[in-house]
Amino acid sequence: MSDRPLVSIIINNCNYDCYIGEAIESALNQTYPDLEVIVVDDGSIDNSREVIARYRDRIIPVLKENEGQSSAFNAGFTIAKGDIICFLDADDIALVEKVSEVVSVFKDNPDIGWCFHSLKVMDMKTGELLKRVHRDNAYITVTEQTKQERSQKCDFRASMLEQGKVNFIIPPTSGLCFTRSLLKQIFPLPQYKAHKTSAxxxxxxSAIALSPGFFLDQELTIQRVHDNNAYTARGDRQQYMARSILIMANWMRVRFPELSKFTNKSFAKGLSIYWRTGGVEASAKELVKKYLASISILERLEISLRAFYYTLKMWGR
Incomplete structure (x- = not known):
């Protein structure tokens, strides 16, 4: 990596016209000079494209039909030229020093493929800072300073391969940065018309299974929680999460078969969520059928027992 690598910031947007301008401004106002800002609009029907057009000489716009977040990521990565790729949701804001801090981490650790950082989470109604409750992927208001993880180099490859698990809470999209070389091993991401977010x-x-990385304990992005969040505002959030887990398990099983222990455990987790929330929805039944058809009878039995265990564990919490 050169002393001043090019950084690509990929902003994915769908119907966030009241937020996208601030996201673009935050990307353009970085203290790090060598960057390109790619804005992928995934078929917005609000005024998003009018907002994006105001920046057309300063950004690289990609205007496409609505096919989902994975499709937006794929389109953005296809044209990105950066040695480092950072992702930003259209309703979030990158702090001005974000890219500089991330570049420093990659330069100091030339063997890593990813750098994930902490986020500030803000309630747009009250302006209060929140913290994520990872058990349900929900939020509560921060009432006191909580102990944070220390910045550190991480390598989860062995635990994902041998135990099929990882004891690491990974931040959402706007806290994810990667080397281009690592993303070449992962892209393109799977696209499902019935499931358009949580890509x-x-x-x-996939990234933490393929490469060592670095967790940077600095809050370099503001994640804004509001009534129109594509995921957090959903009434069927639990089933939506289960479906996204099944999609990941199916795709990773084919793409990285050596990670079968991880994908089997993930599939069991998704199945257990469905069991607790009324059963597998129609749009996910094909995912269940496809995965079970790809594994042995012994693996199916193990998955059923594990899903039953997860269900009892969640009911008894």
Whole structure:
């Protein structure tokens, strides 16, 4: 990597016209000079494209039909030229020093393929800072300073390969940065018309399975929680999460078969969520059928027992 590598910031947007301008401004106002800003609009029907057009001489716009977040990521990566790729959701804001800090981490650790950092989470109604409750992927208001993880180099490859698990809470899209060389091993991401968000799950779990990385305990992005969040505002959030897990398990099983222990455990987790929330929805039944058809009878039995265990564990919490 050169002393001043080119950095690509890929912003994915769909119907966030009231937020996208601030996201673009935050990307353009970085203290790090060598960057390109790619804005992928995934078929917005609001005024997003009018907002994006105001920046056309300063950004690289990609205007496409609505096919989902994975499709937007794929389109952005296809034209990105940076040695380092950072992702930013259209309703989030990157702090001005973000790219400089991330570049420093990659330069100091030339063997890593990813750098994930902490985020500030803000309630747009109240302006209060929140913290994520990872059990349900929900949020509560921060009432006191919580102990944070220390910045550190990480390598989860062995635990994902041998135990099929990783004891690491990975930040969402706007906290994810990668080397171009690592993303070449992962892209393109799977596209499902019935499931158009949460594409970061495939991206981040594949990355930590393939390469060592670095967790940077600095809050370099503001994640804004509001009534129109594509994921957090969903009434069927649990089933939506289960479906995204099944998509990831199916895709990673084919793409990285050596990670079968991880994909089997992930599949069991997704199945257990469905069991607790009324059963597998129609749009996910094909995913269940496809995965079970690809594994042995012994693996199916193990998955059923594990899903049953996860269900009892969640009911008894």
């Amino acid at each position: 970061d799950r495939c991206l981040k779990f």
